[in-house]
Amino acid sequence: MKFNKLVSIALFTGLFTMVSCSQEEEQVGPVQNNEKNFLQITVSDAGVNGNVSSRAVEDGYKTTFTPNDEIGVYVVDMKTKKIYNPDPENGGMDASNRKFTLLEDGTWDPNGYGIERIEEEMEQLKFFAYYPYQANGVDFNVEVAAANTGGDPFAEAVEKWTINYEKLDTEYTKSDLMTSEATDAITVGAMGQVKFILKHRLSIAAIQMPDKVYEFQNTDPVIDPYKIPAVPESFIIKDKDKVEFNVNPYYDEQNGLYRILVKPNQEYTISGTFVLDGRKEFAHTRTAAEAKEGKAVKFKLKGSIVIDDQTLQIGDYYCADGSIIEKDKEAPQNAVGVVFFVGNPQPSALYDYTEYQDILKNTRPNCNHGLVIALNDANNGNTSKFSSNKAQDIDNWKNNQFAKGGEYINVMNKGDNNANLIELKGYNNTKLMQESQNYEPINKRSDLMCNILEQYQQSVPVLSISTNWFCPSYGELNEVTKNYQTIKSSIESAGGNLTQYPDILSVDWNKVKDTYWTSTVRNTDSQWVSGLNDAEIDAKKTGIAACNSSGNQQHFRFCLAF
Numbered sequence: 001m002k003f004n005k006l007v008s009i010a011l012f013t014g015l016f017t018m019v020s021c022s023q024e025e026e027q028v029g030p031v032q033n034n035e036k037n038f039l040q041i042t043v044s045d046a047g048v049n050g051n052v053s054s055r056a057v058e059d060g061y062k063t064t065f066t067p068n069d070e071i072g073v074y075v076v077d078m079k080t081k082k083i084y085n086p087d088p089e090n091g092g093m094d095a096s097n098r099k100f101t102l103l104e105d106g107t108w109d110p111n112g113y114g115i116e117r118i119e120e121e122m123e124q125l126k127f128f129a130y131y132p133y134q135a136n137g138v139d140f141n142v143e144v145a146a147a148n149t150g151g152d153p154f155a156e157a158v159e160k161w162t163i164n165y166e167k168l169d170t171e172y173t174k175s176d177l178m179t180s181e182a183t184d185a186i187t188v189g190a191m192g193q194v195k196f197i198l199k200h201r202l203s204i205a206a207i208q209m210p211d212k213v214y215e216f217q218n219t220d221p222v223i224d225p226y227k228i229p230a231v232p233e234s235f236i237i238k239d240k241d242k243v244e245f246n247v248n249p250y251y252d253e254q255n256g257l258y259r260i261l262v263k264p265n266q267e268y269t270i271s272g273t274f275v276l277d278g279r280k281e282f283a284h285t286r287t288a289a290e291a292k293e294g295k296a297v298k299f300k301l302k303g304s305i306v307i308d309d310q311t312l313q314i315g316d317y318y319c320a321d322g323s324i325i326e327k328d329k330e331a332p333q334n335a336v337g338v339v340f341f342v343g344n345p346q347p348s349a350l351y352d353y354t355e356y357q358d359i360l361k362n363t364r365p366n367c368n369h370g371l372v373i374a375l376n377d378a379n380n381g382n383t384s385k386f387s388s389n390k391a392q393d394i395d396n397w398k399n400n401q402f403a404k405g406g407e408y409i410n411v412m413n414k415g416d417n418n419a420n421l422i423e424l425k426g427y428n429n430t431k432l433m434q435e436s437q438n439y440e441p442i443n444k445r446s447d448l449m450c451n452i453l454e455q456y457q458q459s460v461p462v463l464s465i466s467t468n469w470f471c472p473s474y475g476e477l478n479e480v481t482k483n484y485q486t487i488k489s490s491i492e493s494a495g496g497n498l499t500q501y502p503d504i505l506s507v508d509w510n511k512v513k514d515t516y517w518t519s520t521v522r523n524t525d526s527q528w529v530s531g532l533n534d535a536e537i538d539a540k541k542t543g544i545a546a547c548n549s550s551g552n553q554q555h556f557r558f559c560l561a562f
Contacts, residue, residue, distance in 0.1 A: 213307070240266040
């Protein structure tokens with residue numbers, strides 16, 4: 001199961017569809033016997049409401065069911081005041097806690113035990129469902145359901161429900177109890193339907209961490225505020241009985257919130273620690289009246305920091321915690337790179353590309369402040385080939401075979417001095433090459449680079465507020481070349497090194513060595529390379545800076561966008 005932002009509660013209704021199946025009619029979903037009628041199911045939910053009086057709250061969420069999700073179904077016969085059994089005299093099976101599993105094709109499989117439909121009995125039945133399915137069922141009160149006076153047959157199930165706090169980060173929905181109210185069968189044409197709305201029965205604590213905000217003073221270009229969220233260290237929840245549980249919350253990346261399920265209508269306290277320029281503690285209590293079913297209460301933690309006297313500059317230090325230290329200050333111990341480009345590096349903002357083609361904007365929209373080059377070469381400073389097989393046209397594969405190819409810009413620039421050659425497209429190029437690793441034989445065109453990149457990403461981790469490290473395009477290393485001395489000085493102050501290699505224009509292209517690979521493709525068997533040498537800027541020589549990707553060995557120096 002996955003989450004999506006709730007747009008309109010009215011849109012999310014589930015259906016039990018009763019179909020008459022015979023050999024002459026189209027069969028929809030699993031059927032055990034062509035002489036009987038069975039219920040078929042589709043299910044969705046009503047979302048989480050965010051209206052808690054006098055409190056800041058999060059908007060609703062919609063839960064979208066995915067293959068292998070399981071629900072349980074109870075059917076109550078209002079005439080007998082018992083669980084429905086279509087054929088009790090002949091050993092028929094009670095419609096109690098029937099399991100339905102969502103299949104890849106979108107149908108719900110009754111696992112061999114469909115709920116039989118008998119037309120003349122439909123008006124006396126009430127249908128109930130819950131998620132997630134429990135093999136032993138949940139506490140479902142048949143008497144309350146049969147009374148049909150508005151009582152909640154799942155009330156005891158909610159009271160006894162167990163939340164697995166330690167696995168909310170990976171198995172959130174397995175703890176997110178949802179139930180339906182009593183629902184009648186209706187006739188729609190030749191079919192019968194039962195419209196279900198599953199409602200969330202727990203409450204949600206949605207925690208917003210404080211952040212450090214850089215409000216840069218740049219005017220040309222103007223730089224958007226750059227936010228670094230606090231890093232949480234621990235979460236503890238104390239229930240109404242003062243019992244404490246360690247929590248691994250679910251992180252809602254879209255909204256920047258840590259979500260914790262809590263029992264409704266009960267007082268609770270959430271406490272913990274986070275790191276933002278030092279370790280800090282927090283603790284907040286909510287009353288039983290505030291912890292309402294299906295409500296999400298937002299906790300906005302204090303401790304935010306605003307830096308409004310800094311201008312982002314080439315040569316500034318970029319740190320592992322996302323902080324940016326001015327180049328004229330002492331180099332920080334946790335520096336991982338140096339800023340080499342200031343401004344929005346997203347291709348659709350710089351060039352004549354659509355936003356649909358801009359994978360950087362689409363996957364990392366907040367990375368619009370600048371670019372950073374690593375302090376050191378990857379691969380322990382050793383040279384390597386770029387690929388194990390040169391003869392592959394990656395743009396041809398992208399445009400004609402890869403289903404998501406339209407979401408990327410071409411990576412090949414065949415002509416020397418082509419204006420596109422100096423474009424900032426390293427993230428685009430690298431992401432496409434990483435995608436190609438899932439396909440034969442195109443994966444061999446960039447496999448060695450991708451392997452070395454993965455190793456570097458693991459050895460020099462960065463926060464998710466930036467992109468991960470990527471192989472720069474020729475244009476990005478061209479930007480480094482323009483400000484080489486400034487960037488080199490900062491890198492050396494931070495304990496790294498940046499070598500400027502000899503004029504690569506003075507040797508034959510197939511003899512070029514000791515330069516940097518770029519992710520810009522020249523043709524099926526070569527990559528553009530850079531020596532960070534001034535002579536490369538605006539050079540006019542045919543064959544400039546290109547090397548055989550599976551024959552030559554060069555260095556790798558990676559970059560990131562923030």
